[in-house]
Amino acid sequence: MSSNTILEVKDLCKTYIINKRQNNVLRNVNFKVSEGEMVAVMGPSGSGKSTLLYTVSGMDKMTAGDVKFCGRELSKLRENELSKMRLDDMGFIFQQMYMMKNLSILDNIILPAVKSDKKKESRRDTLKRGQELMRKLGIIEISDNDINEVSGGQLQRACICRSMINEPRMIFADEPTGALNRTSSDEVMDELEKLNKEGTSIMLVTHDAKVAAKCSRVLYIVDGNINGEYNIDKGLSLRDRERGLNNWLMEMGW
Ligand SMILES: Nc1ncnc2c1ncn2[C@@H]1O[C@H](COP(=O)(O)OP(=O)(O)OP(=O)(O)O)[C@@H](O)[C@H]1O
Numbered sequence: 001m002s003s004n005t006i007l008e009v010k011d012l013c014k015t016y017i018i019n020k021r022q023n024n025v026l027r028n029v030n031f032k033v034s035e036g037e038m039v040a041v042m043g044p045s046g047s048g049k050s051t052l053l054y055t056v057s058g059m060d061k062m063t064a065g066d067v068k069f070c071g072r073e074l075s076k077l078r079e080n081e082l083s084k085m086r087l088d089d090m091g092f093i094f095q096q097m098y099m100m101k102n103l104s105i106l107d108n109i110i111l112p113a114v115k116s117d118k119k120k121e122s123r124r125d126t127l128k129r130g131q132e133l134m135r136k137l138g139i140i141e142i143s144d145n146d147i148n149e150v151s152g153g154q155l156q157r158a159c160i161c162r163s164m165i166n167e168p169r170m171i172f173a174d175e176p177t178g179a180l181n182r183t184s185s186d187e188v189m190d191e192l193e194k195l196n197k198e199g200t201s202i203m204l205v206t207h208d209a210k211v212a213a214k215c216s217r218v219l220y221i222v223d224g225n226i227n228g229e230y231n232i233d234k235g236l237s238l239r240d241r242e243r244g245l246n247n248w249l250m251e252m253g254w
Helices: 049-056 079-089 105-115 123-136 152-164 182-197 238-251
Strands: 005-017 022-034 038-042 064-069 091-093 170-174 203-206 217-222 223-230
Touching: 005 049, 005 203, 022 049, 022 170, 022 203, 022 223, 038 049, 049 064, 049 203, 079 091, 079 123, 091 152, 105 123, 105 152, 123 152, 152 170, 152 182, 182 203, 203 217, 217 238, 223 238
Parallel strands: 038 203, 038 217, 091 170, 170 203
Antiparallel strands: 005 022, 005 064, 217 223
C-alpha cells in the first residue's frame, strides 16, 4: 500500500439475503483513495452506491474482500477498535441524519467529541470548538435550537460540523446535498471543498453532476461493479468540468 493511500478496497463483495434469496449488491469492487482526494460515487439507482459507502466505512459488514483504512484492515479489527476508528478518524454525513431530538444543535455537534477520548479537553473547550465550527459554517445563530427548528440546509451544515468535530482523516457522505435546493447545495459543497483543501479526504455519493464536478475523481458503479472512473481536471473552469463530466456520464449510460 503506497504511503499516501488512505482507503484501499480489494475484491469487496456484499450480499444481502432476504427470504433465502441472495442479492449480490457489491461484486468484487476494487479501488483506492489517496490522502487528500475528494471522490464522488455515481451510478443508477440501486446500483450499490450507499452500500459501498456503508461497507468501506465499517458501518456495515462486508461479505468478502479487504478494506484497508489508514493501513488497517477493517475485517481484522475487533468491534471496539472499529468503533474507535469510526469515531476518531472517520466523519459521517448520512441522509438519515441521526441527530438526537432531545439535544440542541450544538450538543448534537459535540456529541462525537464527548464520546471520544481522542482529545483530552474540558467540556468547555469542546463546546468552544463546536461553536468555532458552527461559526465557520455560518450557523452559529442556531446553536441552541432543536433539530426541528432549523432549515434543511442549516441541518446539513450542522451535520458537517458534527462530522468534523473529531478532526477525522476522511469524511463519508451519502448524498450530502440530496435534500437541498441549488443555493444550499452549492454552499454545502463549498464547505466540503474547503475541508478537502485543508487536507480531509472525502468520499461522497451523489446523483448530481454539478456536485461531482467539484470532486477530483468520479467512480461510476453499475450493478455492484465499478464500470469506469473519471479524473476531473481542476485546472478547468467549473463549467468545463461539468461539461466534460456530463459527456463522460452519457458515454457510461447515465
Ligand atoms: N439493509 C439492506 N438489506 C437488504 N437489501 C438491501 C439493504 N440495503 C440495500 N439493499 C439492496 O441493495 C441494493 C443497492 O442499494 P443501495 O442503496 O446501495 O443503492 P444506491 O445505488 O445507493 O441506490 P439509490 O441511488 O437509489 O440511493 C438494492 O437492491 C437494495 O434493495
